[in-house]
Amino acid sequence: MLSKQQLIEYSDDARKNYVNHISIDCVVFGFHEGQMKVLLLKTHNEEKWYLPGGFVLKEEPIDTAANRILQQRTGLDKVFLQQFRVFGDPDRSKVHNDMYADMIPKEQNWFSGRFISIGYYALVDFSGAIPHPDQFSELCAWRDLDDIPELQLDHQKIYQSALDTLRLQLNYQPIGYNLMPKEFTMPELQKLYETILGKKLDRRNFQRRILGFGILTRSEEPRKGGAHKAPYLYSFDLENYQHALTEGFKGGW
Amino acid sequence: MLSKQQLIEYSDDARKNYVNHISIDCVVFGFHEGQMKVLLLKTHNEEKWYLPGGFVLKEEPIDTAANRILQQRTGLDKVFLQQFRVFGDPDRSKVHNDMYADMIPKEQNWFSGRFISIGYYALVDFSGAIPHPDQFSELCAWRDLDDIPELQLDHQKIYQSALDTLRLQLNYQPIGYNLMPKEFTMPELQKLYETILGKKLDRRNFQRRILGFGILTRSEEPRKGGAHKAPYLYSFDLENYQHALTEGFKGGW
DNA sequence: TTATCATAGTGTATTAAGTACACAATTGTA
C-alpha cells in the first residue's frame, strides 16, 4: 500500500503524464434518392473536409455530449446516435495541432495536446434533416458514399470504421427506421440495404427476408401517380422494431 | 470564422470546461476446469472488488496502454485484448473520488476529476497465466462467472457489457484460441461455449457446427489415461482461425 | 389504340443450415 505522500506524488505525476484530451467525432449517415450519404464539414482556410466533432463537458454524459455536439455543429437534433469505437493513436491529432499552432500561443493552446476520440455514428432521415454549418465551418454538405473527398486527421479511418460497423449490424439488427421517411416502398428499402452493403440484392429474396423479420406494416393503399405499376407502401412497426433492436435477429447459438 | 483572440479564449474555456480524465478498465476472462472466470482485484481497505485499470500515457497508443496496464496490474502479458465500449456517465467515478479524498489535498488531487473509461476485454489461457497483484492491490483472483462479488464504481456494468459483447461475438467470430490450452477435447471446447452462453448445448450439433467452421485440427492420438472412453484431441488451425477472425462466419446478406 | 418498356408483385424448386434425437464403443469401477 502507498503512503499519503506517495499518493500525492502519484497524483502530480498523473497530471503530467497522462492523456487528458477527449473528443467526439460523428459519422452522420443519411439516405436520399437511392443513395447513402455522409455529412461533412469544411472551413474556407482548409482544403480537407472533416467530421462534425467536439468535446465533452465536465458534467455531461457522453451520449448527451454527442447529441449536443451534433446539434451545434450541424443543426441536426433528435437523431439515432451510437458510439462504435475509440480512436487513440498518439499521432492522430498532429494535423489538428498544427492547424491552430500559428493562432494560439503554445502554452495557452489546449488543442496542442494529444486527443483520444470517441467515434459515434448517426442515422438520420434525410428529408427531415436540414443541416447548417456552425460558426467554425463554412460548408456543411451531404456527400455520396462513393464520392467522399479527402478528410482531415484520421477521419477517413473513423468514417470507414463506422461503415464497417453499420454493415456488420445489418446482420443482426433492423435498420431503416431512422433513415427512411415514414412510408416507403419495398424497392426503396432495398436500395438502402444495397447502398450500405455496396452490392445488388435479389428483389424476391430481399422481400421475403425483410418481411420475415416482422417489423414492417403494409398500407392498404399503394402509392399512386408515379409511372409504372403502383408499388405498395410500407412503414415500420415500431414495437416489433424496438424489440428486434434489443434482441437481435438470429440468435446463432 | 473566429478571430485569434476568440480562439485563445476558446482554448482557455476548453481547458476549464471539458472532461480531461481518461482511464482504461479491463475485463479479463479465463477458462479453467469447465468454468469461465474473471480476474478481479481488491485492496485491504476496501470491501468491494474492482477491475484492473489505469491511465493512458501521453505518447502511447490506447491498445498499447491497455496491454501495459494489464501487465502492470496483474502480471499478465501478451494476451488477446480488445476495446468494446466507452463508459462516460458523469457520476461513474464518484466513489473513486471519495476514496482518495481523505488522502490527497483537493487542489492536488488529479483523481477528483470526472473520468471517462475505455472498456477492454481480454481472453487468456488460464493455465499459462499466473496473475499477481501490483503495489496498489492486495488480492488478485479469478472468480467464477456465477460468483462475482460486489464491484466498485460502475465495474459491474462494465463487466456485464463485456460479457454481452463476448456472447454476441460468438455468433460471427471464432473463439477459444486465447482461452484453451494448445490441445483440448471437443467436450472441453463445448464447455467453454456453454459457460460463456450460460446454457447447455447439444453435443452432436455442437461438434458438427464447430467442425464445419474448419478451424480445428484433430490429432492422430486420443488422450489416454483418463477414465471412460479416450477422447480425441483437437487444436486450432491458426491460419484458418485468423482468417475467420477477420472475415467472420456467416455473412448474412 | 395498342405495342412496348420499365417497374412491381408473386411463386417454386433446390440447396444448405439448424434441430431433435438414438445407438454403439471404450474405460474404470462395483
Next chain:
DNA sequence: TACAATTGTGTACTTAATACACTATGATAA
C-alpha cells in the same frame, strides 16, 4: 463381468438461403 459414465457417430425432419421465371400495371411512343 455387469454397470455407469463418457465419447464417437449417424439420420430424419424442419427451417432458412439461394436461384430463377412468370404475371400485372401504368406511362409513353408508334
